[in-house]
Amino acid sequence: xxxxxxxxxxxxLGIIIVLNLFINFGIATFYDAPDYTxxxxxxRWSQVYDTQEICEAGGGAWTANQSMIKTRExxxxxxxxxxxxxxxxxxxxxxxxxxxxxxxxxxxxxxxxVLVSFGVAFLxxxxxxxxxxxxxxxxxxxxxxxxxxxxxxxxSEMDDYLRFIVLGIALAVLIYIAVKKFKGE
Numbered sequence: 001x002x003x004x005x006x007x008x009x010x011x012x013l014g015i016i017i018v019l020n021l022f023i024n025f026g027i028a029t030f031y032d033a034p035d036y037t038x039x040x041x042x043x044r045w046s047q048v049y050d051t052q053e054i055c056e057a058g059g060g061a062w063t064a065n066q067s068m069i070k071t072r073e074x075x076x077x078x079x080x081x082x083x084x085x086x087x088x089x090x091x092x093x094x095x096x097x098x099x100x101x102x103x104x105x106x107x108x109x110x111x112x113x114v115l116v117s118f119g120v121a122f123l124x125x126x127x128x129x130x131x132x133x134x135x136x137x138x139x140x141x142x143x144x145x146x147x148x149x150x151x152x153x154x155x156s157e158m159d160d161y162l163r164f165i166v167l168g169i170a171l172a173v174l175i176y177i178a179v180k181k182f183k184g185e
Contacts, residue, residue: 008134015138020145023118027111034103040096055090064088108154115150119143123173127180140177 049055052062065088122143126136151166158166 012134012138012141015135016142016145019122019138019142020149023115023146024149027114031107031110031114034100034107036097036100039100039103040093049090049092050087052088055092058090058092059095060090060092061094062088062090105157108157112150112154115146115153119146119148119150120173122146123177127177140181144174 047058049058049060052064055062120143122139124143126139126141126143129136129139147170151170155163
């Protein structure tokens with residue numbers, strides 16, 4: 001019976017975690033994520049956007065109110081001083097928010113590419129450095145975790161065909177690693 005070497009497991013887990021922290025903080029350091037305030041300036045709500053023309057001129061999208069209540073013919077005089085229902089409402093951040101979302105999607109795609117590239121590189125390094133068992137395992141699992149993190153970050157932005165391709169490649173790589181590592185067992 002083999003004893004569990006907790007020192008080796010600790011080092012392996014440490015390398016896996018620090019490797020992925022290193023990659024992710026490197027991305028955050030050298031590639032700034034888009035910030036909402038870079039696209040939608042603060043203080044835009046201090047102005048009143050009560051007409052479609054003013055709203056659209058400010059980059060917003062106007063939504064007209066469509067009252068569901070049918071009005072009856074009024075036979076009595078109307079009391080003055082009561083405000084009427086607004087004609088609609090303005091989503092003043094519509095255009096700038098769309099620009100922000102487009103920039104964020106590109107950013108997430110680029111981060112996905114970087115994380116998957118590093119992940120694959122460390123997977124390959126783990127297979128090549130098979131003489132040092134704990135380092136090999138650390139690189140394989142660290143690379144796999146990097147691929148998983150990159151995929152999770154970009155998953156909602158991916159088209160279905162890209163998801164299918166990513167999952168197919170991941171499955172093929174895992175099968176290859178299993179065959180390569182466990183062939184003799």
